[in-house]
Amino acid sequence: MITYKQITRDDPLYPGECRLRERVLLEPIGYDIQKFIEAYPGFEERFEHFVATTSTPGGDRVIGCVLLLRETDRPGFGKLMQMAVDPQRQGEGIGKRIVIEVESKAFGEMGLEGLYCHAQTSAVSFYEQLGWQPEGEEFEEAAIPHQKMVITRPPVASEQVPVSDW
Ligand SMILES: CC(C)(COP(=O)(O)OP(=O)(O)OC[C@H]1O[C@@H](n2cnc3c(N)ncnc32)[C@H](O)[C@@H]1OP(=O)(O)O)[C@@H](O)C(=O)NCCC(=O)NCCS
Numbered sequence: 753m754i755t756y757k758q759i760t761r762d763d764p765l766y767p768g769e770c771r772l773r774e775r776v777l778l779e780p781i782g783y784d785i786q787k788f789i790e791a792y793p794g795f796e797e798r799f800e801h802f803v804a805t806t807s808t809p810g811g812d813r814v815i816g817c818v819l820l821l822r823e824t825d826r827p828g829f830g831k832l833m834q835m836a837v838d839p840q841r842q843g844e845g846i847g848k849r850i851v852i853e854v855e856s857k858a859f860g861e862m863g864l865e866g867l868y869c870h871a872q873t874s875a876v877s878f879y880e881q882l883g884w885q886p887e888g889e890e891f892e893e894a895a896i897p898h899q900k901m902v903i904t905r906p907p908v909a910s911e912q913v914p915v916s917d918w
Contacts, residue, residue, distance in 0.1 A: 754815070754846060756853045759801050768814035769803050776836035781894045795821070799833070802854050804846050814838075816846045820854055820867075828865035829902075830858050835869070851882050859905040866904040873897040 759765050770785045778788055789796050804816035815838040821831040832854065837847045858864040871879050873890060876899050880886075884901040891898055 753807065754849075755805050755807075755812070756849060757803060757805070758857070759803055761797070761801070763801075765803055765805060765812060765814055766801065768805075768812075769801060769817045772814050772817055772836050772838060773834050776839065777834055781896070798822070800857075802850055804837075804850055806841075815841045816850050818850050818854060820858065822862060822864070824868075826866075826868065830862070830864045830867050832867055832869040835875075847878060848882060851879075855882075855903065864905065866902060868900060868902045870898045871901045873899050876901065879903075 759769070773788075774784050778784055783791070799819040799821055802818050802820065803814045805812040806815050807813075816836065818835040819833045821833060824831045832851070835847065835850070837850075855867065858867055867884075868887070869879070869884075870893055876886065879901040882903070884903040887900045887902045891900075
């Protein structure tokens with residue numbers, strides 16, 4: 753069974769989250785967590801940490817994660833970062849479910865108007881399938897082509913334009 757939850761840096765699952773980020777995202781660009789923390793001072797403690805876990809005989813294991821930066825220089829918009837799923841578990845719907853969990857929190861209790869991320873261009877269609885849209889031109893980050901992807905909060909029923917106004 754896969755469990756989706758938000759954790760803090762005190763959680764025993766946090767080292768597993770860091771290890772997954774290293775394996776999937778950081779090591780391929782020559783980083784580890786320490787180097788990432790030094791490159792983005794003050795960020796690690798500001799992130800909201802979301803993980804997907806599975807239980808194993810040795811305890812719960814992190815198989816997916818993403819970080820949410822709640823306050824960005826774009827008012828009302830949070831930023832998703834470090835989205836990663838264990839290579840052995842990719843393609844099972846875990847990444848999709850993690851993003852849906854974050855959207856639900858972000859647009860619900862956090863009251864954000866939108867979310868954006870810098871997606872590796874190879875992952876653009878992953879976000880598009882979730883209703884995110886590209887914004888602007890492709891650009892390079894860490895020598896990898898990226899595309900900004902954005903989603904805005906879906907209107908709640910009371911905000912929808914009544915049919916009679918069309
Ligand atoms: C990209 C990533 C997070 C997707 O997570 P995942 O659990 O493998 O994706 P899911 O199984 O939830 O896929 C959801 C949908 O997106 C599609 N999809 C998944 N990964 C994709 C990719 N890299 N490119 C295009 N489409 C992708 C799937 O086909 C699936 O479509 P379906 O619902 O029609 O079957 C994961 O593959 C990963 O960690 N990749 C390496 C690191 C990375 O690229 N991170 C993102 C940086 S922005």
